[in-house]
Amino acid sequence: MSNNWNMNKATSEAAILSISLDRSSKIPLQTQLSHALRELVHTSRLRSGARLPSSRNLAQELGVSRVTTTAVYEQLVAEGYLEGRRGSGVFIAADLPSLPVRTAKDGSPDSRQTLPLNDPLVPFDVGFPDLETFPYREWTRIHDRIWRAPNAGILGRPPAMGFGPLRTAIAQHLNEWRGIQCSPGQIVVTSGLVEAVELISKAAFAAGDTVLVEDPGHQVMANALAGSGVTCNPVRVDAQGFNLSSGEQAHLCASAVAVTPSRQYPLGMTLSLTRRLELLDWAKNCDGFILEDDYDGEFRYQGQPLPAMMSLDDSERVIYIGSFSKVMFPALRLGYMIVPYRLQKNVAAILGRIGPKAALHAQPVLAEFIASGSFATHIRRMRRLYAERQKALLNALHTHASGLLSADPETSGMHLVAELGPGLAGRMSDVEVSARAHEAGLRLAPLSNFYFGPAARQGLVMGYAAFPPQALSDGVIRLVAALCD
Amino acid sequence: MSNNWNMNKATSEAAILSISLDRSSKIPLQTQLSHALRELVHTSRLRSGARLPSSRNLAQELGVSRVTTTAVYEQLVAEGYLEGRRGSGVFIAADLPSLPVRTAKDGSPDSRQTLPLNDPLVPFDVGFPDLETFPYREWTRIHDRIWRAPNAGILGRPPAMGFGPLRTAIAQHLNEWRGIQCSPGQIVVTSGLVEAVELISKAAFAAGDTVLVEDPGHQVMANALAGSGVTCNPVRVDAQGFNLSSGEQAHLCASAVAVTPSRQYPLGMTLSLTRRLELLDWAKNCDGFILEDDYDGEFRYQGQPLPAMMSLDDSERVIYIGSFSKVMFPALRLGYMIVPYRLQKNVAAILGRIGPKAALHAQPVLAEFIASGSFATHIRRMRRLYAERQKALLNALHTHASGLLSADPETSGMHLVAELGPGLAGRMSDVEVSARAHEAGLRLAPLSNFYFGPAARQGLVMGYAAFPPQALSDGVIRLVAALCD
Structure with missing residues (x-):
């Protein structure tokens, strides 16, 4: 026992002498010292029961002030690494369970490693708007005005469904540009399509429910549905778009259909009016929902966009999903959905439980960008x-x-x-x-x-x-x- | 039949005479007219087979240019509302399926309704940092510099794991302030705790797996787990924090433990070193994971924070979850997690399928805010x-x-x-x-x-x-x- 003690003492003295502090570092000496002592414990160079020098001696040995060593000892006692025995000094804690021996098996991770900036776009990347011509100066001007001295209306509790004025701006834009009649209260601001689909899945589907998706179609939509525990049943698209009757009766037991009516993704045809009405009939008769993904409905060059399915829907069956990332710039990662009244309570309850994912930060900026007319321009x-x-x-x-x-x-x-x-x-x-x-x-x-x-x-x-x-x-x-x- | 035709004709003439265009509106006359005609069809005031006036006559009746009426007719033909019969004029489409009759049962939704701004905070709201003293001017200055003329490194494909320089800045901060050794490649930028938990659930758990949570504990954590199909098993917290052995053997079949070691939420005690090591042992022996939610680990007033569980972990069992919303301002909605190497591939694959939810927009701004030292200050x-x-x-x-x-x-x-x-x-x-x-x-x-x-x-x-x-x-x-x- 006494031998052990002596060995321990010698080893622990050596261990403590091995501590070197870097006076040129930005890291305070106190942090360096406590870190070094913890490392000696973790690597078993200081073991349970080992006695440490007094704070005064340690201060002298290391050439630091006694305030520093005392603070470190107090800190490590609080953490359970050390224990002070009245009158006899400071020891490595006796009841210290066997600590993991940290080995640098794959080298210590280097926290200063530099990661690359974003990958540049190359032709013919899909799904990106033009990034050069966006009016960034206008954007930063609005951001600056709102955030340099933000008011309480923006700093308060971020609302789960999104920033109020943005929801109003979206409803008005959709009314004027897409003929959609909805109230701002039906709009939910999201971080994009995937969050919208995840919320709808939680609000309207049960695990194992089937949703019909377009084939070929939007893989991210299908991934989001599948990731929410929903079974995706692909239905072949024909020249007129999604064809309910080619679904081989699959629609009889489906809970919903996910479609891109204004422009089928990726093939590009517009879903005909007949097909739209067929789908709405199906939804009404089979108690199903329609997820209308209007991913690039704003970009029609000739004629006007067809009326959205939501504007034909009189039975609260359509959930309309739109995106700003494709109209403005992808870094924004803001989208929205219009929720029919019958789903509003459910969606609000889910957002109450898990919170929204869209940052509020850009929402007042976007609201003003839309309201000022810059968005339409x-x-x-x-x-x-x-x-x-x-x-x-x-x-x-x-x-x-x-x-x-x-x-x-x-x-x-x-x-x-x-x-x-x-x-x-x-x-x-x-x-x-x-x-x-x-x-x-x-x-x-x-x-x-x-x-x-x-x-x-x-x-x-x-x-x-x-x-x-x-x-x-x-x-x-x-x-x-x-x-x- | 001819009677029908005449009646139809009279009715459709009346219907068309009822169209009134608002010349003072911002909405183009062409949009107003096509919308009015669609509404007449939707409300069955124009029925299948009804003949419309020639574009010239309609233009005269409404006092608009013929270019406008021709464009509207072409548009509505393309949409399937109208059909042109060679030599005999324009008709409401014959094969128009019975259109839903839109009734204003609960009044037309008003898209201009004003929604309130954010609810102001009132004492003693929990989980909010001080919102007055944040250096917003510094923030807008950095935002302005980055976004007024953004470079390709920021405008390119947003990386799924987060903006590279932000991941490096986070790794360095954690290394200096929390003693956590991790590489920037292990950091995933998230929209907050819930997305982190959802990603981990998809990457590491199967539906029906059990995760032990603290009782009392963070309801949002439990909601996020439950929403991901995981069963939460609450385990009573005692004076030292989470107590594995009070779990009544529940831990024997659990896939993970979700804890708040630096400060138990909401009770506030710090998980002792002994308990931390016990948990790490459990994880190693039972092939389990530890979700370390360090929700306010930065705000220790006396002494230094205890070492994070992640910095004691030598077997890649700990997932560390941190937040910026609580340290900076909640509108930011940015957080991060440190993923052990063994889960990195899975998490990256999931992010590849469903994409990230954290907006890139604020990430370069935050990266500079941290790197410049403003964050530490x-x-x-x-x-x-x-x-x-x-x-x-x-x-x-x-x-x-x-x-x-x-x-x-x-x-x-x-x-x-x-x-x-x-x-x-x-x-x-x-x-x-x-x-x-x-x-x-x-x-x-x-x-x-x-x-x-x-x-x-x-x-x-x-x-x-x-x-x-x-x-x-x-x-x-x-x-x-x-x-x-």
Whole structure:
């Protein structure tokens, strides 16, 4: 025992002599010392019962003030590492359970490691608006006015359904631009499509319920539904869009249908009025819901957008889901949904339990951006810009990729689906085209990735909204070079 | 049939004459006209087969240009409302399915309805930092510099795990302030606790798995777990915090334990080192995880915070969850978690499928706020401020509520738990005290609401961080008046 004690004493003296403090560091000496002592315990170089030098001696040894060593000892006593025995000094705690021995098996993680900035967009990234022409100065001007000395109306308890004035601004915009009659109280501000789907799933579906989704369709929508415990039943899209009757009676037991009526994602057709009314009938008769994902309904270049399904709905069956990230800039990550009255209570109760995910921070800024008319101006500019860019992409395909890839003009949207021409079809799948493009520093999504089962069509989904005509044309030339290698 | 036709004709003429356009409106005449015609169809005032005036006649009748009426007819043909029969004019579509008759049963929703601004905070709201002293000017200055002309590194594809430089800034801060060794690659930026719990549930738990939670405890944590399909098993907290052995063997089959080690929520005790090591042993032996919710670990006024469980963990069992909303301002809605290497792949895959929920918008601003040292300065100021406010609340209770409510000083945190004194105990439950306070315009959370089963203790959770000493003292006086009525 006394031998042990002596050994312990020698070892612990050596251990303490090994402590080195870095006087040039920003980290206070007190922090460095307590950290070093804890490490000696964790690595078993100081063991239970080992006696430590008095705070005065330790201060002398390390060349620090006694205030520092006393504070560290008090701290470590409070933490349970040390114990003071009246009159006999300070010891490593006797009842210290065997501490994990920390080994640097894969090296200590380096907290200063630098991570890259965001990946730049490359043609033909899908789902991105133009990022150059957004009026950022206007945005920062509004942000500055609101946040440099924020008032209580903005600093108070963030409301679960979203910032009041933003909900009003959205309802008015939808009324004027999309013919949707809804009250601001029906609007829920979200962090995007996925949160909207998760909330609806909790409010309206039970685990194992079936939701019909479009095939090909929006994988993120299906992932969000599946992640919420809902079974997705893919239904083939035909030339008119989602076709209830091709669902092989699947609709008889479905709880909902998730559709993109204003522009089918990714194929681009508009769901006809007949089909819309069929769907509404189904919902009414089968007690089902319709998730109307209007992901790029704002970007119609010719004519006006078709009326949203929500504006045809007289039986509170439609949940309308919209996004600002695609109309403004993706860093915003704000969207919204319009909830029919019958679901409002449920959705509010769920938000009360788990809270919203959309940050309030940008919401007053966005509310003013909409109310001031800047939002409408921006949409009009983007419509013209995207129409030009679509033309530029079509021209580039026609000029440089004739026989390889071709696409038809569309009256709306932010991407086109290009078909494989005779020079590629049979020679290469869309997945292979995409892989070749990737090697050339381009991104093209193969259409077959949007199918849940075997792909009925091959093609390439090409985003154009984020790229100036020259970049689109250069991209097509690089793509053709990559395909002809 | 011909009678029908004539009747139809008369009715449709009347219907069309009823259209009135508002020339002073911001809404274009073309939009107004197409909307009016659709409404006539929806309300069955124009029925299938009804013939419409020629575009020239309609233009004359309404006093608009023929360009307008032609565009509207083309639009409505495209939408399926109208059909043109070669040589014989324009008709309401024959195959128009019976349209829903829209009745204004509960009045048309009013899209212009004004919603209130955020509810102001009132004493003793829990979980709010001080909102007055945050350096908003510094914040808007950084926001302005970054966003007035954002560079490609910020505008590119938002990374699923969060903005790179923010992840590095968080890792460095945790290393210096909390002794946590982690690499920035382990950090996931979230929209807060709930998203972190939802991601972990998807990555590490199966539906029906059991997670042990503290009782009393954080209801939002339990709600997030339950909402993810996990079964929460409440375990009573004792004087040392979470007690694994009081779990009645429940821990034998649990997948994880969710704890608040640095300051038990809401009771406030610090989990002892022995208990921390016990928990880590359990996790290692039973292949379980530990969710370490460090919700206000930054706000320790005396001594240094105890080492986080994550910094004791050598077997990749701890997931550390932190928040910025409580340290900075709640509108930010940004938090983070540190994911052990073994879960990183799973979490990344889930984020790839459903995307992140934290907006990128504020992330570069926060990264610079931390890297510039403003964050550390703010925390230091808040520590002093909250220590003063806690003292003010204790004084106010002592001076004005003696015999009714009493609380002990704490070395950290943003709230206190007040016990019911002899003047209240037995006379009134904490729920009744809370109801009386609510009537007096105050908010006090009854401690019994934090229990999952019957409450073992009565008390009132009183937030003080957001309120100046005078407001706290006034609040206590109003509270006492409400209780003595």
